[in-house]
Amino acid sequence: MVEKISFTINGQLRVVEVDPEMMLIDVIREILNLTGTKRGCDNATCGTCTVVINGKATKSCNTPVSKVAGAEILTVEGLAKGKELHPIQKSISESGAIQCGFCTPGIVMELYGLLENKPDASELEISNSLNKHLCRCTGYEPIKDGALMAQKLIQDRNKH
Amino acid sequence: MNYKYIGKSYIRPDAINKVTGKAQYLDDIRLPGMLHAAILRPEYAHARIISIDTSEAEKMPGVVKVVTGKECKLHYGDNIKDIVPMADEKVRYIGEPVAAVVADTTLNSQKALEKIKVVYEPLPVYIDARDSMREDAVLIHEENGDYWHLPTLKPQPGTNVANLYHLKKGKGKDGFSEADVVVEGDFLYPFGSCSAIEPHGSIVWFKEDNTIEAWSSSICPFIIRQDLAHSYGLPESDVRVHIPDIGGCFGYKSDITVEQTVAYIASFVPGYPVKWVASRKEDFTSTLLGHGIRMIMKIGAKKDGKLVAMESKVLHSGGAYADTAVNVTIAATHNCTGPYEFDHCDLTGYTVYTNTPPVGAYRGYGHQEAQFATERLMEILARKLGMDSFELREMNYLCEGKVNSLGELMWKTNGDMKACAKKVQNLVFSKESLHEDENFYYGRGFAALMKSPKGAPFSTKGCYIKMNIDGSISINMGGAEVGQGLRTIVQQIAGEALQIPPERIRVYNDIDTQYSPYEWQTIGSMFTTQGGRAIIRAADKLIMVLKQTAAQVLKTDVDYLDYDGEYVFLKNDPSIRVAVPELSRGYITSDGITIGEVAQSVSDARLPRYSNPDHNGQGSLGVEYTFGAQAAEIRIEKKSGKIFVDHFASTFDVGQVINPMQIRGSVMGGVLMAIGATLYEKVEFDQDGKITNPHLFKYHLPTYKEAPQQTVDFIENPGTVGPFGARGIGEHPVIGPAPAILNAIYDAIGIDFFEIPITPEILKQALANKQQKEYA
Numbered sequence: 020m021v022e023k024i025s026f027t028i029n030g031q032l033r034v035v036e037v038d039p040e041m042m043l044i045d046v047i048r049e050i051l052n053l054t055g056t057k058r059g060c061d062n063a064t065c066g067t068c069t070v071v072i073n074g075k076a077t078k079s080c081n082t083p084v085s086k087v088a089g090a091e092i093l094t095v096e097g098l099a100k101g102k103e104l105h106p107i108q109k110s111i112s113e114s115g116a117i118q119c120g121f122c123t124p125g126i127v128m129e130l131y132g133l134l135e136n137k138p139d140a141s142e143l144e145i146s147n148s149l150n151k152h153l154c155r156c157t158g159y160e161p162i163k164d165g166a167l168m169a170q171k172l173i174q175d176r177n178k179h
Numbered sequence: 180m181n182y183k184y185i186g187k188s189y190i191r192p193d194a195i196n197k198v199t200g201k202a203q204y205l206d207d208i209r210l211p212g213m214l215h216a217a218i219l220r221p222e223y224a225h226a227r228i229i230s231i232d233t234s235e236a237e238k239m240p241g242v243v244k245v246v247t248g249k250e251c252k253l254h255y256g257d258n259i260k261d262i263v264p265m266a267d268e269k270v271r272y273i274g275e276p277v278a279a280v281v282a283d284t285t286l287n288s289q290k291a292l293e294k295i296k297v298v299y300e301p302l303p304v305y306i307d308a309r310d311s312m313r314e315d316a317v318l319i320h321e322e323n324g325d326y327w328h329l330p331t332l333k334p335q336p337g338t339n340v341a342n343l344y345h346l347k348k349g350k351g352k353d354g355f356s357e358a359d360v361v362v363e364g365d366f367l368y369p370f371g372s373c374s375a376i377e378p379h380g381s382i383v384w385f386k387e388d389n390t391i392e393a394w395s396s397s398i399c400p401f402i403i404r405q406d407l408a409h410s411y412g413l414p415e416s417d418v419r420v421h422i423p424d425i426g427g428c429f430g431y432k433s434d435i436t437v438e439q440t441v442a443y444i445a446s447f448v449p450g451y452p453v454k455w456v457a458s459r460k461e462d463f464t465s466t467l468l469g470h471g472i473r474m475i476m477k478i479g480a481k482k483d484g485k486l487v488a489m490e491s492k493v494l495h496s497g498g499a500y501a502d503t504a505v506n507v508t509i510a511a512t513h514n515c516t517g518p519y520e521f522d523h524c525d526l527t528g529y530t531v532y533t534n535t536p537p538v539g540a541y542r543g544y545g546h547q548e549a550q551f552a553t554e555r556l557m558e559i560l561a562r563k564l565g566m567d568s569f570e571l572r573e574m575n576y577l578c579e580g581k582v583n584s585l586g587e588l589m590w591k592t593n594g595d596m597k598a599c600a601k602k603v604q605n606l607v608f609s610k611e612s613l614h615e616d617e618n619f620y621y622g623r624g625f626a627a628l629m630k631s632p633k634g635a636p637f638s639t640k641g642c643y644i645k646m647n648i649d650g651s652i653s654i655n656m657g658g659a660e661v662g663q664g665l666r667t668i669v670q671q672i673a674g675e676a677l678q679i680p681p682e683r684i685r686v687y688n689d690i691d692t693q694y695s696p697y698e699w700q701t702i703g704s705m706f707t708t709q710g711g712r713a714i715i716r717a718a719d720k721l722i723m724v725l726k727q728t729a730a731q732v733l734k735t736d737v738d739y740l741d742y743d744g745e746y747v748f749l750k751n752d753p754s755i756r757v758a759v760p761e762l763s764r765g766y767i768t769s770d771g772i773t774i775g776e777v778a779q780s781v782s783d784a785r786l787p788r789y790s791n792p793d794h795n796g797q798g799s800l801g802v803e804y805t806f807g808a809q810a811a812e813i814r815i816e817k818k819s820g821k822i823f824v825d826h827f828a829s830t831f832d833v834g835q836v837i838n839p840m841q842i843r844g845s846v847m848g849g850v851l852m853a854i855g856a857t858l859y860e861k862v863e864f865d866q867d868g869k870i871t872n873p874h875l876f877k878y879h880l881p882t883y884k885e886a887p888q889q890t891v892d893f894i895e896n897p898g899t900v901g902p903f904g905a906r907g908i909g910e911h912p913v914i915g916p917a918p919a920i921l922n923a924i925y926d927a928i929g930i931d932f933f934e935i936p937i938t939p940e941i942l943k944q945a946l947a948n949k950q951q952k953e954y955a
Contacts, residue, residue: 048206054207062876065459108199115840117194119424119428150883156427158848158849158889
């Protein structure tokens with residue numbers, strides 16, 4: 020059974036003809052060829068497949084595509100404006116938070132979902148968000164540093 | 180020393196690609212006409228295959244080919260050629276490839292896989308080396324001893340022992356006659372998984388022109404090339420292996436693992452690239468596991484604390500194929516003395532076949548498993564001697580003039596163990612210890628450590644440097660970037676060596692065996708050391724090429740010239756000079772006649788005089804050492820038995836810090852990984868050999884909230900091998916956490932543990948047993 024499903028992804032309207040039970044990650048990676056969204060596990064544990072749907076960070080590996088009909092989706096490819104990185108991307112790339120980089124897209128999107136909605140999020144809220152993601156490389160401290168740097172950049176940006 | 184570019188935190192050149200989602204990992208590669216494979220795994224961990232019926236699967240939608248291992252006679256491996264790409268008559272572990280479907284999509288290949296029917300005749304299953312070593316045990320490999328193997332290995336035909344390694348130093352066991360006090364213990368570092376967030380995967384393409392092209396999430400493209408060429412009767416030059424970005428390795432993407440299976444499958448559909456990417460479950464069941472090492476260790480000392488003798492037996496449950504485990508066992512065996520001198524050693528390592536996935540490299544490579552025992556026993560020995568454990572350790576540390584188990588004499592340039600220990604002692608043990616309160620017990624524990632690379636005599640790393648027309652630099656090497664940040668290190672070392680700013684140096688992105696300089700494999704925390712030395716050698720050659728051309732231009736002799744990155748100039752009159760970019764493609768004179776060579780150079784470096792073991796199991800098998808010390812401050816919740824690591828301190832003598840931000844990240848990540856092994860992570864098997872927790876929600880990796888506050892510090896006592904005195908650090912941080920935390924547990928509650936992980940249930944049970952004993 021194939022259905023026509025339309026949504027906006029990274030600002031572009033897309034229409035796909037797929038089995039509505041297909042998971043969003045497969046549509047994003049295999050049909051739309053947006054390979055920045057990663058798969059790291061079989062059952063929504065590692066968090067690297069996280070994208071932002073209608074402003075909310077959501078795991079794409081257990082979200083059926085039928086759920087995103089009409090939604091606005093943002094993936095890691097949609098954050099930078101040309102060569103200008105989003106404050107979260109800038110901070111994460113400078114804080115030492117990147118080693119292998121495989122968990123990075125999910126963490127960037129998680130922080131986007133949190134900090135763009137709630138620039139004054141508490142440290143506990145930040146740690147609750149980051150606790151949904153597995154990183155095997157860094158020991159997490161540089162990711163926390165990057166998140167706090169990003170929060171400051173977003174707050175400063177919002178003042179202007 | 181004052182350096183221009185060394186010792187500064189440059190941002191990694193791959194950071195932007197990774198943070199924008201543009202880095203290309205194996206599963207992101209799309210090729211024209213690409214097909215997708217799914218692989219069938221057995222229902223039994225040890226069984227004969229009676230029959231395989233693929234007829235229903237062949238009729239499924241999208242299916243191009245169904246492949247079985249029937250009559251597959253290929254055997255491969257780098258140390259012992261005991262591995263098969265797909266089971267033929269017998270399966271030996273639960274994740275072994277039995278059959279495969281190649282289809283147009285991954286989903287179709289998976290659906291068809293369910294239609295394959297296999298009949299098995301089960302055989303006895305052995306999970307632990309002690310069981311498969313029993314005299315009446317069924318042989319997992321009847322062929323043990325017949326497989327090709329490195330001449331230094333000693334398989335034991337007619338048994339399940341794939342290799343026996345023995346080391347004798349001094350009087351060996353007889354050395355215990357000099358001991359006043361003896362302590363011993365039986366320690367277990369159980370099976371674990373490296374669990375990089377990116378699972379393994381490969382693409383292999385048998386082309387119509389009789390060449391093979393492959394892509395893999397691997398750190399050993401040249402071994403894959405050699406192995407595939409050998410298996411399919413091609414010259415190595417006709418096998419081309421690409422390595423894209425790698426989403427973490429931690430050991431298990433070294434050696435040859437999944438590539439031969441994907442190649443075998445792809446060989447049935449020539450003309451089509453075939454992709455296979457492991458599910459997380461398959462990453463546990465069907466790639467490499469780590470550890471599985473039981474250490475039975477005995478230490479003898481004089482009354483005053485001087486260590487005299489060590490006897491160790493390493494029982495390594497090496498898995499169903501031993502190719503990747505043998506060197507881990509050997510490393511665990513000769514490194515089990517830790518950072519101490521023993522006059523007499525009798526050390527035996529058994530690599531034993533078991534019906535578990537093959538064990539291979541896991542960050543630390545035998546060191547953490549072995550020194551877990553050593554550092555626990557040192558604590559127990561101090562108690563028995565009534566000595567301060569810091570004092571006991573300090574009087575026995577390997578240092579200038581001491582001799583390690585391998586017979587290697589230690590030099591000042593090997594690093595300063597004492598200084599590392601002192602720093603950590605001051606950081607953690609100089610404050611008042613916390614006393615038990617209503618909710619918690621508190622404890623502190625220490626561990627000293629050392630690590631050698633465990634390389635191979637031919638483990639070289641190559642480097643090619645090209646100066647471009649504008650004087651910028653392109654560097655090509657064969658080292659795999661797995662996250663450790665080697666591209667930044669290459670930029671900085673080359674910048675320093677060439678006196679050219681790192682921003683003007685572009686480092687290679689991916690590895691391609693057709694263009695990349697040869698590298699054995701990127702293992703053993705050796706890239707900075709050996710790769711860095713190769714860069715310095717190539718840079719020296721490049722500077723010489725520039726000087727030779729400049730000597731003609733300036734009408735003088737090479738040794739009268741100097742170089743500063745911008746100019747080659749006359750030493751006695753720097754105003755007589757030529758700009759470096761003008762020399763890059765030779766020097767073009769005013770009449771167009773060009774003189775001199777293009778500015779490019781190639782070099783390589785390996786460890787100096789690295790050798791095979793001699794008849795005593797000794798020799799130059801370590802060569803390069805890094806010493807370090809670590810300590811944990813923990814809290815045990817009385818109600819739950821949960822252990823919280825509040826603070827973890829590490830100090831290593833790394834010779835020279837190249838990039839402070841990156842090295843700190845390497846240490847913190849390594850520490851957390853080993854905290855995972857100590858408190859949470861264990862690959863569990865049921866009695867039938869099935870893995871019961873092959874998912875990340877069951878096999879718990881440490882999360883953000885479980886990460887301790889860390890103090891990371893370094894001693895810089897330069898070495899002689901690495902560039903600017905730098906030594907290896909990638910694996911070392913995983914060695915100390917288990918013994919440091921278990922020593923802290925003893926400090927907190929007076930209970931000795933000999934096995935990890937220490938889960939809340941285990942801890943609560945031990946506390947209850949202790950209380951029962953005390954009241955009895």
